[in-house]
Amino acid sequence: MTDKDITIRLGAAAGDGIQSAGEILTRMLSMSGQYVCTYNGNQSLIRGGHVWFHIHAGNWRVTSLGNGIDYMLALNQIAFDEHIGKINQGGAIIFDPKTVKAGTIPAGVTPIRLPLTEIALKYDKRPLMKNTVGIGALAALLGIDRKEIGEVIQLQFGSKGKQIVEGNVNAALEGYGLAAKSFVPTKSLEFDYSKKRMFTHADFALAAGAVNAGCKFYAAYPMSPASPILHYMAINAEKMGISVLLAEDEIAAMCATIGAAYAGARAMCATSGGGFALMQEALGMAAMNETPIVVVDVMRAGPSTGLPTKTSQGDLNMMLGISQDDFPRVIIAPRNSEETFNTMGRAFNIAEKWQVPVIVLLDFGIGDGGYSTVDNLDFEEPIDRGKLLTEVGDEGTWFKRYELTDDNVSPRVLPGTPNGMFVAKTDEHDEYGHDLSDVEAGLQHAVEKRVEMMNKRMGKLTGIAVEMNLPEVAGPADADVTLVSWGSTSNPIREAMRQLWAEGVKVNSVEFCDLFPLRWKEVAKMLRKARHLIDVESNYTAQMAGLIARETGIMIEDRLLTYSGEPLEPAEVVEKVKNVLKKEIGVSVRNKAL
Amino acid sequence: MTDKDITIRLGAAAGDGIQSAGEILTRMLSMSGQYVCTYNGNQSLIRGGHVWFHIHAGNWRVTSLGNGIDYMLALNQIAFDEHIGKINQGGAIIFDPKTVKAGTIPAGVTPIRLPLTEIALKYDKRPLMKNTVGIGALAALLGIDRKEIGEVIQLQFGSKGKQIVEGNVNAALEGYGLAAKSFVPTKSLEFDYSKKRMFTHADFALAAGAVNAGCKFYAAYPMSPASPILHYMAINAEKMGISVLLAEDEIAAMCATIGAAYAGARAMCATSGGGFALMQEALGMAAMNETPIVVVDVMRAGPSTGLPTKTSQGDLNMMLGISQDDFPRVIIAPRNSEETFNTMGRAFNIAEKWQVPVIVLLDFGIGDGGYSTVDNLDFEEPIDRGKLLTEVGDEGTWFKRYELTDDNVSPRVLPGTPNGMFVAKTDEHDEYGHDLSDVEAGLQHAVEKRVEMMNKRMGKLTGIAVEMNLPEVAGPADADVTLVSWGSTSNPIREAMRQLWAEGVKVNSVEFCDLFPLRWKEVAKMLRKARHLIDVESNYTAQMAGLIARETGIMIEDRLLTYSGEPLEPAEVVEKVKNVLKKEIGVSVRNKAL
């Protein structure tokens, strides 16, 4: 089996149905045995403007958006103009000459002029189906079996009735027929119709993973690109018995999550950076009163409102500095949908075992903004609730909820348990949860107890670090260049490395999924092995490089940074590595639109 | 003139008037030419418990609390028991044997038994004046001229009427007489009644400095230990024409500050860490729409509610990670009241010149919690409002508020100015303040503009860094040990160094007042000169050392950290330095009550 892959892009105005067209195509490819990776070129508006849907598909595990565009469907003028320059040699662009005026078409790119609107109007009064015609045409270029079209359209539109399904199928097949006639594919895929692959974005994967881990409480205030998690919970609430709270703001969402966790539920809330900013004070509360919660930030390009539908990895510093003074927190940034699903059981286990807040960081690029194939979902991560008592002996007025122990974790009890009364306290407190801040404050014994309590809480980080995963090293141990990344940025790196390896370049990558706490001495050892480090991140200040420097003293001076809102393309990584090998060292910034 | 200094402590229950007694004594000393430095051992309650007031005074510029206690006034049992062990050899403790049972008194400490209550009851029905009697007694031990007593009591109680003044004066003089008889002072001060020194805490100094800098808008929600700033503004609002807004929460306080600054006022708000956590989203807004504001965090011991009346330097990481994604901010941590006053003009100038939020970090120890002498107040720092236009030509529909310029600062105009209309925008925007996030988002020109706008905002940091002060080096250039500190922690270091120098130890200190942005290359050069670095901070994780490592790669492994809530004493620094010189290197943690 040789490796084959292809990139496809669909462009139109918001409201033209390009999202659903892209999904149909993604489904078609997944049902033909392809691995997929997609990206939504969204805008922060509801109708109009220009949106696009990009697909990278192949018979190997594609992780990123590939390079350039092989086949393009341009439903309006701006789609044509904006993307024509990115079409690869040997590629093609489908458009309706009635609505799109083709300018100069680059040599090596085939224009495929199809009467998309005319065909669409055959099946409906409004020309909405023109994208269905386009999908059919794309399917032809890809060489997908005609009968897949019917199946997938049935899946997508089944609920809308037979007539709509048939209309769409016929429209697609007409597009298929015409395109097949007008173009001899230059690139092809290897289909295996027996392999039906699943795909999803990390938001849904996260929600599903959380529910599988026993999450029964979810609170949120809507915020892009985290809203799909809320929608997932809402739609499944009844079937799964999840209490969903549409809170009046993010502060309430976070506090209710803490209340639910305190009362015993596995509880979670999610938002994006701006909402997370508001949750910070309460997150400090959870850490202080040792209530286990899982909190999700699906990052988008900021600062402030920024670019709500664009991607970024700009919130790491916020996670390192959440609210006032020092307290333990755990930060995990899964790299893709599959890893996200598989992380959630672990996230809840760490939260409950160590009685700390666990933060899961996603970004628009792999969250709401991009599907990828999920092959290996682990439903069986054991549930570990840590030191959770179900019974307490009658030993006095109050229960020692914050008992000092060797591992810094105290036995926990839930309201409703006889003899277990305690106060979950945000003031500094003694082992029963009583104030050290009022009549005791400043007295020698209270000062000592305060220090012990700080040591207890912060000491957990040492224990947690032992359980955290070190960064994964991908590629050969012996490499001239080592790319350092975290979360989603590892995806274009993986594809870039394939390309570089093929060209004989010795490159590997150190990819952080677990970010904090870590066994930093071991991380330092790993990094010191590298001959030359390049930090690759999607933010202005190289926040992960900052964390690495803070914890190890290792300064990664060579950097590939993007903060344009657009995800990195593998080609940019390839170029950076080659430049570095040519001794062009320093900080590189990308500002291209995808 | 030889250097002379003394430490005094007054202890009682909250509500016993120990705060005002301490103030009287501080005033008496200041009016006798002494430099002072005080500390409030407060608790988070209104009445009861145990509070104390500590004074360090001398004819040299004392900066910290000195070592131990020379003279103590213990008004109740707990005050006696809690502090007796800290009294220095040659010291004395004043108490009323009727209310306090003296346990074993350490050798070398003189007990002075006085009928405090009995005397007090002579002048009032309630024994409230017993602390006045005590003050008189302390004045005798100190050897202050009797006539100072009358003057100061007149100052303190003048507004309460002649009878009260007289009663207090007589009570004090009786105490004076009795104590003078019963004790031959072992330690004395050198008085100069012609030198009247001023003292204040950094909260008031900050407020006064801000008002002098033209601050005419102040918004706040009360929070200890930042409330005195609000009280100062409230009391002076009418006289100075300051608009004070008691906001419904910190978010509103911050947003109103931004609104006022946008409309043209020099505007400020202040809070403590928990309130600041809530302000973070809005602070990102100010940075994004380039509205100049000054924001104050008076740090207290956390995390979460923590110890509201105790001190800490735990909020630096929060300042480095404020809300989502990267944006410029300036962080300054003045070291004492005087520097705080003198910083405010600069803070507002930087804010307006660079159109960025400026954060001033104080802590309880020098804020609400401690007075110190202010000698050199600079009222004349020129006011620089930067590129503020008062007129705009008629050049089109909108004004180019976010024009790209060489220094990354765009001309600014205030609402009310004809032809100056623009939108202050938190979405990513073009030069007029129009959205790049909706119909433009992701299009090549908008992506490029976005990157330019990020570069513009973040680029300011480079310009600002040039104007920021490098850390001050105190002590000899040639030192075996270099202490690194920021803000208030420099104060015990200064006193410790005096002691160490006297003993021939070669030690100096690098003290950061301006924290971010800095010319880090130069900082690194300064630090690399040191033979051995010790980081001294009041937090668990050595946050400043973390920042230094992040920016320079220099890891300061040797640390003296305190997170007990109590400020560091010079003696602890002395001990640490000596241990290090004995090669006992590593992290030291202090957990003593002061």
Add this chain to the structure above:
Amino acid sequence: MLETKLYESDIRPDWCPGCGDFGALSAVKNALASLEIEPHNVLISSGIGCASNFPGFIRTYGHHGLHGRPLPVAVGAKLANPSLTVLAIAGDGDEYGIGFNHVVHTARRNHDVKLLVLNNEVYGLTTGQLSPTSVFGQRTKTTPYGSSIYPLNPLSTLLGVGATFVARGFSGQVKQLSELIQAAIKHRGFSIVDILSPCVTWNDIYDNVRSRMYSLDTVSHDRTNLHAALDRSKETEKIPLGIFFQNEDSPSFDELLHKTVNNRFPVNEVKHMTEEEKKVAISIFS
């Protein structure tokens, strides 16, 4: 009636001698004992302030959280474990200032949590600044020349919101207060009891309240009549105490949610999805 000593803590309240909050503490203990709700089935969620120091002074489960946020914590806890009696107890700064939006929305959604506001018309713990309920003209550290800020009327506001149980008590009248709290706990859904609780240090309104108060039981007040309730809530000469308004026709948020998602006591609930659920969970993945 259970014994009130069941609820005794070994922690002495740190309130100033004479603080109104002592009366409220007695009333809450009495109410719980009267309703025979055992200590371990009670959760008290508070904020930050003198009033919010409540948990720990009474032997129940307590959550002493953040200034202004007692309600959302209570709401989450009640949803996770509907068998708990969940009270939020806090100050006027907590609930009528920074946290009032939570009050409004918890009220309008009719969550089954009970809010007791120890209203001393001042910020007590932060040393006496003007609170949202401080009266016009009040002198405080933040209004040294007298306040010229209109105060919030929490009761008329909550009547406007459509809160289903609105009452006012006085911590100097422990018996009546206990009865109000009992009624609040028994109410179907959200209830608020605004408790005038004098701050003897910064705002001693004992005499003022005593001289102006009267009980709504002594007049023919129809608590199902919104207009009557509104008029009572807006009285300025006299201070009515009692239940201003009650409506038991609206199911609580928790009832409505329970009907659909059947949420249960959480400890035994944490388990992986069933095979059936797994299929549903990932049906969206293809």
Add this chain to the structure above:
Amino acid sequence: MLETKLYESDIRPDWCPGCGDFGALSAVKNALASLEIEPHNVLISSGIGCASNFPGFIRTYGHHGLHGRPLPVAVGAKLANPSLTVLAIAGDGDEYGIGFNHVVHTARRNHDVKLLVLNNEVYGLTTGQLSPTSVFGQRTKTTPYGSSIYPLNPLSTLLGVGATFVARGFSGQVKQLSELIQAAIKHRGFSIVDILSPCVTWNDIYDNVRSRMYSLDTVSHDRTNLHAALDRSKETEKIPLGIFFQNEDSPSFDELLHKTVNNRFPVNEVKHMTEEEKKVAISIFS
């Protein structure tokens, strides 16, 4: 009357064709032109959402800030420069959800800022989730089986607060809406105009509103009568439009503050303290 083209922007609104917000935009322009308030003396402070995209679509000073925070920004700006006409324009999510506490407190303090809420009873820009004003039973992405959450009645709530100007308009009735906005601007202190502004994409209530609306001018409604206003605000069959309540007897916060601190236009104000002020400023230092 000034020409409305003075307020024309060169930015085309990004709202969906047919969105109710277009009508509100016309009404605001018309109201400002009618009152002859020049564009440079107007500041529009908004939040985040479709409605909040307002600034930029009209040529005045604009502050397009944070979700829920238009009012505090407006309040600060108005205090700093009392000569500006300050409007806050935002969505129901902004003002009745996350930001409602600011509405309550801005209203009770009677700040001289004017709030226009473009109420489409849904979160528009975030793709159609349930908002605080979405009706019981409404199907949205977050309530796929129909909402069982009681909505907020913002008007009755603000009447309970004691807001001094409470009105409702409809963006499909531009002329009446303009008049309401003019009245709101002329009002002494805080005013709110709740504007029903249909979202054609997620919650098209045009027909619903048209079939149920009537003008309060057509009935004998006494806008000085709180009880009458409350009843009107609680109508469910019909939708009254117009001014529900107005009280011009209470000085605004800004008037009261101006009397004491004499705040003025800020540009020329920034200077060091006078010698006299210096003495006062540091009198506390000794």
